[in-house]
Amino acid sequence: DIVMTQGALPNPVPSGESASITCQSSKSLLHSNGKTYLNWYLQRPGQSPQLLIYWMSTRASGVSDRFSGSGSGTDFTLKISSVEAEDVGVYYCQQFLEYPLTFGSGTKLEIK
Amino acid sequence: EVQLQQSGPEVGRPGSSVKISCKASGYTFTDYVMNWVKQSPGQGLEWIGWIDPEYGSTDYAEKFKKKATLTADTSSNTAYIQLSSLTSEDTATYFCARWGNYYFDYWGQGVMVTVSS
Numbered sequence: 001d002i003v004m005t006q007g008a009l010p011n012p013v014p015s016g017e018s019a020s021i022t023c024q025s026s027k028s029l030l031h032s033n034g035k036t037y038l039n040w041y042l043q044r045p046g047q048s049p050q051l052l053i054y055w056m057s058t059r060a061s062g063v064s065d066r067f068s069g070s071g072s073g074t075d076f077t078l079k080i081s082s083v084e085a086e087d088v089g090v091y092y093c094q095q096f097l098e099y100p101l102t103f104g105s106g107t108k109l110e111i112k
Numbered sequence: 113e114v115q116l117q118q119s120g121p122e123v124g125r126p127g128s129s130v131k132i133s134c135k136a137s138g139y140t141f142t143d144y145v146m147n148w149v150k151q152s153p154g155q156g157l158e159w160i161g162w163i164d165p166e167y168g169s170t171d172y173a174e175k176f177k178k179k180a181t182l183t184a185d186t187s188s189n190t191a192y193i194q195l196s197s198l199t200s201e202d203t204a205t206y207f208c209a210r211w212g213n214y215y216f217d218y219w220g221q222g223v224m225v226t227v228s229s
Contacts, residue, residue: 039215048219100173101159
C-alpha cells in the first residue's frame with residue numbers, strides 16, 4: 001500500500017498569514033501520462049470532507065484561489081496564502097494512483 | 113443537486129452486524145462508483161472499498177474484506193455497507209462518498225456506529 005505522511009502546522013496560525021501543509025508519498029504518484037494522482041480535502045469540524053485540489057494542483061469548483069497545490073512525484077504542498085477563520089479544520093492528502101486508496105493522517109489548522 | 117443521505121446512528125452489540133444505507137439523489141446512480149470511508153474517533157480517513165452500482169462489482173481494502181460487505185439497490189438508488197462480527201475497533205463514523213472519476217466529489221453526512229454491550 002502507498003503510505004501518505006503529512007506534516008504538522010505550527011498552530012495557531014495568525015489570521016492573514018500563509019500556511020503550508022506538506023504531504024509525502026512512499027511511491028511516486030506521477031503517472032506516465034504526466035499527471036500526478038494526488039488530491040487534497042478539508043474536513044471542517046463536525047462536517048464531511050470536501051474536495052479542495054485534484055491532480056495535485058487543480059482547484060475544485062468554488063474553492064478560493066487562496067488555496068494552491070504543488071509538488072513533485074513524492075513530495076507535495078498545499079499552500080493557503082492568507083488564512084481565514086473558515087479555513088479551520090483538518091486537511092488530508094489522498095493518493096489515487098493505486099488501490100487501496102490511501103489518505104494522509106491529516107494536518108490540523110487552527111487560527112489565532 | 114447531488115445529495116447522499118445516510119441513515120441514522122447505530123448501536124451494535126459485540127459480535128453482531130449492522131447495515132448502513134446511503135441514498136443518492138440528483139444524478140444517475142449507476143453512472144458513478146460509490147465508496148465507503150471509515151473515520152475512527154479523533155482519527156483520520158480510511159478507505160474501505162467501492163461498489164459499481166451498475167454491475168454490482170466491488171473492491172475492498174484488504175483489512176475490510178472480512179468485515180464489510182457493499183451492496184447497491186438500483187431500484188431505490190441506495191448503497192449499503194454491512195459490518196459484521198462487530199468489535200470495539202468498528203466504533204467509528206462511516207461515510208459514503210461518490211467517486212467523480214478522479215476524486216471524491218460528494219460525501220454523505222456520515223453515520224456513527226457504536227459497538228457496545
